[in-house]
Amino acid sequence: MVMSKVDFQIGQVVDARNRLWRIERIITKKSEFEEDANINLLEVSSIDGVPSRCNLLLNIVKTSEGKEIVETIENIKEAKILKPDTSKLGNPDFQKVLIQAMRYDLIFGTSNFISLANSRVIPVSYQMVPVLMAMAQEKVRLLIADDVGLGKTIEAGLIIQELLGRRKINRVLFAVPANLREQWRSIMQRFFGIEAKILSSQTRRKLQKELLVGGDPWGYYNFLITSQDYLSRQEILERAIQFKFDMVVIDEAHNIAKPRYMMRSGGNKKSKRKNKMAVSLSKYPHLLLLTATPHNGYHESFASLIHLLNPELVDDKNDWAIDPENAKRFICQRRKADVMKWMEDDKKRKLFPTVHRIEEFIIPSVEFKEVIKCLDQYKDLVFKSAKEDGKGVRFIKFWGVLHIYRRLISSPQALLKTIYNKIRDSNEKTDTSGKKIKLREEEIQDILEKVRSNVTDTNTDENLEEYEIDRKNDSEFGSEKLGPDLIKKLSELETLTKKCLGRKKDPKFNYFYNNTLQQLLNFNKKIIIFTRYIDTADYICLELTKIVQKKSLMKGFEIIGVVGTDPIHVREEKYRKFLGLEKGIMVATDCMSEGIDLQYSSNIVVNYELTWNPNRLEQRNGRVDRFGQPEKDVYLRTLIIKESLELAILDLLYRKIKNIGGDMGYIPKYFGNMDLIGDILNDYFEEEEEFRFVKTKHGAKQLTLDNYGVFADEMKEMLSNHVDNNMNNIISEDSFYGQTVFDFSDVQERMDEMEKSIGNINGLLLFLQKSLPFFDCSIEPMKKSNFPPNAVFKITLSDTLLEIMNKDEITGNECIITTDPYFGAKQQDIETLSLKSPVLNSIISIVKEKGFITTHDFYGRTAAASSDLISELTAVLYYKIRYLVSTKEQSIMEELLPIGLKIYEDKPLLKREKTEKLWTQYTSGKTSDYPGIANQVKQNIKDLFDRSDFDSVIKNAIKSNLCVVVDNSRNLMKNLQAKNLVDLEDLKGMDDISIISYDPISVTLFYPGGY
Structure with a gap:
């Protein structure tokens, strides 16, 4: 070595x-x-x-x-920093700008939230709790399991910024689902100024071309985003882990939990692969796991996530027992209700909108009932033909039939597409011998798992696009060629289905247009519609477009469809277009339902059909029902067809969800008025023993869900996994909900300290307004009807500043900024001001450069001013102090310390408070405006530096300040220790702080009353 x-x-x-x-x-x-x-x-x-x-x-x-x-x-x-040059006097106004620029560039210590200044988000205190938890750990290992809509991605970004600002990390790897890669890249860049590269099989070659020969993207780029499926491939993982990463972020971490079947032999290879990938990544120092659904009902899987964070928290040899008292330091899990209760004293702004959830029940037409009847007959034929098959193949066919029912419930067009595919697939098969396909048992189980997860909306295979999943389900698994009876029945089904196409003939679309849509347009002229299927999305877009062309009510509306076949960049373009519309409807599949913030585009979501995975429903609704929603109210609608299998599924979910209230103390907000749903269901169903039966007009009782014979148990088991009673007991026992170990004052105090040290967003604006004119740049407010007052500004840049700016960050010589983060979030072309703003970064850098050059007109290290606060000649010197914190992993922090000295006094030091007040409130003026004063100022500064005790006075002042820094750290340690929020080993050395160096930055002479 x-x-x-x-x-x-x-x-x-x-x-x-x-x-x-x-x-x-x-x-x-x-x-x-x-x-x-x-x-x-x-x-x-x-x-x-x-x-x-x-x-x-x-x-x-x-x-x-x-x-x-x-x-x-x-x-x-x-080298070393010399004292300011006494032969050159600068402008005191520029000196103030220089000191502020130096302050913005500091490495801050444990007393402040650096991330608040280093990001373009303005979080509320609850979002800073994970940051506080991270600051309490030597190595950050956290599971952030907050509810949908609380802002887990933002919380992760704040933690990353905090650690970057403290120089604790340098390289970060993001392992996320494939459909969220662009979303993560966009959020990291837009809100945190982090330029992350997406590494995939498609981008790897392009990234390699940017490097020297032999270079590897895994080792070169500091911020990489890759998909979990790509990274879990053995050859890719082996390559990636050769290189050092300081932090790993795994989003939707439930995907990488240890599946229950991994506790025994067998199981899905892909899920095993992802878990093994996570185990490898957990070896890196810092680890963030993010998921709104950390628990799948199996204790072992949930415990495996905690085991990744710290193996000592879980006894994997004893039923995966979790140590809850110590584990709470590593888990942040909160419901919206917890946060709202915790924040009820914060009257500054409404955190979440009021949600209006309604399920709308649609009566099927006579024609639609004929389609259902024909489909029932097709089902009976499939069940009859499957009697000779083995159990696994039978189940595959049964789930295939259930897929067809779902397509019908979604839209007639979706069912027609499935019928076409089935007939075409059958015609393409040449084997007419009638022999059954012989599949190995593992092949059967693999196919069964795929079709089952596709139908129940639980498929996590990111390699399959939406259309591929639907196309696979359209195929007839387990048989060669459809028999003539099945072909005939499909042709009959096709004829009947075509009679239900169109706005007036389709009972669901007709109800949606005449009722749901008309009502929702009273609340907002922009609406988001979610559907499970691409064919349904295309169908809705087509019908709505026809209406827009004919109906005056919809005049001026634009219809935008976003589906899984659209490339990522096309989806982004379509969404940006929708974001900018005044009137529009976006029809989207679930490619837009997970991890994407849509709250600034609309406050209305329509679920065009009932998703059979309640978590998927909550993900959809959570796109607009989330933190940052600017509207006070959110409207959520779910369309459900009566007298259909959809009602039977709703009945199953309803009964299971009602039981959660007794087990966990709350009912998940998957649906709206549970009592109303119960009444409607009871109108259609009645109890008899353990089954539910549908009531018919003739008084007969028809078995619904259980009408599927042996298949019913299989279906019940799969669907109830989301809300199974026993699962709820397990989740309740394992939960870390309601964690409020930090109270409101803990977090708010830190936020206030940061604002005192750095200033708020208005302070950043003031800095720009004072500094830009020095470099021939201008900044002026913009007034437009749709702009918030006094919050949007146009900056015109000079060649001097343009030369040092990244050309990719600006077009032309103008840029627009805003101090309103909510307005900025809605405007893609307007940047919210923060320390990550390109213009601000550039002006900080050039101020530092010019301020240290003695030949420059703006030399900022010496200056003179007058003040009524003093009665004798006084100097304020700024020193930059660098400290070493001797924890297990040493860290650095910096401070800009003002030291006030009476130049000609035996006891020269001023108290810190008076020094800061003097610096803040002085009356400035150019020394050139006062003839004869320049030489006097130079001599006075020289006298100060020539004092025999100057160095010792400065050294003692800095040592005294060190005592304050140490006391602050000890108080923090006591607070953390009292709340049991940190391992005692991590606390060691937090108060062992030493001075590495201190550098003179500037000196300002203050003359009493005037020159």
Whole structure:
């Protein structure tokens, strides 16, 4: 093993590339291009210019013939920050800008939320709880299991920003479902300024072309997003884990939990693969698991997620027993009700909208009932033909029939497409011998699992697009060629179904248009419709488009369809278009129902059919019923056809969900008025022993769900997995709901401290307004009818600033910013102001650079001003102090400390409060406006620096401040320890803080009353 040779220390100032830098981390890594060689890098931050941070290539250490060879790459020399130059006086207004720029660029310590300033979101206190939990851990290991709509992605982004700001992480890997890759990339870039690359089989080659020969994207890019399915492939995983990542984020983490069947032999290979991938990724230092549904009803699977975070929390040798008291430090799990109760004292803004959920029951037409009757006859023929099949093949056929029922319930067009596919598939088969296909048992089980999960909306195979899932279910599994009786019945079904096409003939669409749509348009002119099937989405779009062309009521409306066959970028374009419409309807499949924030586009969701997975229903509704919804009310509708299998499924879900209230103390908000649903169901059903029967006009009782014979038990078991009584008991025992170990004041205090240190969003605006004119740039408010007042600004940039900006971040020489984050979230082309804003970053960098150059007109390290707060000549010096926190994994924090000194007094120090007040409230003016004062100021500054006790006075002031920093850390430790929120080992060294270095930044002379 080649040893690294590094002669520099963290905190040291070095001179390289004709600039001054401060060393933040020393990195040694294996060379990608030479075997048995290490590269030593210095991760540095700029003291005086652009860019603000980079890596300096120190040397390469390798062995040749048993000898160590050190090859120097860059010329890096030790340096130090000199005191301000007394021969040059600058503008006090520019000096204020310089000090503020330095403050924005600090590494903050444990007392503040860095993420608040480093992101473009304005969170409320409940969203900072996971950040506080992360700050309490030496290595961040968290399961964030908040309800849908509470903002788990934002919470994860805040944690990432917090750790980046503290220099605890550098490289992050995101393992997410394939359909969420673009969403994560967009959120990280838009809200947190993190440029993450998507790595997949399609993008890998393109990314490699951007690198040097032999370079590997897995090791080169600091932020990578990849799909769980892609990363779980053995050859890909083996390649990825060769490289070091500081943090791994796994979204929809229930997908990677250890499946119950993995506790024994057998089981789905793909699910096993994902779990093994997660186990490999859990070896990295920091791990975030995100899911709104962490528990699938099996204790072992849930426990496996906690085991990933910390194996000591779970006894996998003893029924996977969880240590709940210690586990709560690693789990943040809250319902909306918990958050609303916790935040009830926060009157500043309404966190969540009032939700109006209604299930609308549709009476089928005579023609539609004929279709159902014909489909029942087709089902009977399939069941009859399946008697000779083995149990597994029978179940495959039964689930295939259930798929056809679902297609009918969705729309006539969806059923017609299935009929066409079935007839075509049968005609393409040439085997007419009538022999049954011989499949191995594992093949049968694999097919059964797929068709079963497709029908129940529980398929998590991200390799299959929506149309592929539906197409596979249209195929006739387990048989060769359909018999003439089945073909004849399908042809009859086709004829009857065509009679139900169109707005007036289709009972569901007719009801939707004349009732649901008309009512919802009174609340908003923009509506989102979700449907399970692409064919139904196309059908709805076609019928609505016909209406828009003919009906004055819908004049000016635009109909936009978004389905799984659309490439990701097309989906984004369509959504952006919908976002900008004043009147429109977006018809979408579930490609838009998970992990995508739609709350700024609408407050209305219509579920065109009942999804058989209640969690899927909640995911859909949660796209608009979520934090950040600007409207006070959200309207949710679910359309259900009476006298159909859909009603039987609703009956099953209803009865199971009602039981949750007794087991868990609350009823999930899958549906609206549960009492009303119960009354409607009871009108159609009656109890007899353990079954439910439908009432007929003639008083006879027809078995509904159980009419499927042996298949009924199979179907009941699969559907009830979502809400099974026993499952609820298990979830209740394993739950960590209602966790409020941090109270409101804990979090709010930290948020207030951050605002005091950095300032709020209006402070960022003020900084831009004061600094931009120095570089021939302008900033002016924009007034438009749809703009919030005094919250939108146009910035015109000069060539000076454009030269240092990333050309990908701006078009032309103008940009528009807003200080209203809610307005910014709705406007894709308007940026919400934050420390991640390109313009702000650029102005901070150029202010730092110009402020340290003595030949520049804006030299900012010396200045003079007047004040009525003092009676004798006083100086305020700013020092940048860097501390080392000696926890197990050492960390750095910085502070900009003002020190007030009376230049000609024996006891010169001013109290901190008076110093800060003096600096804040002085009256500025250019020294050139006061003839003869410049030489006097220079002499006074020189006298200050020449004092024999100057260095000792400064040193003592900094040491005294260190005591305050240590006391703050100890108070934090006591608070965390009292709440049992952190491992005592992680607390060790938190109050062991030492001064690495301190650098003079500026000096300002204050003359009493005026010059």
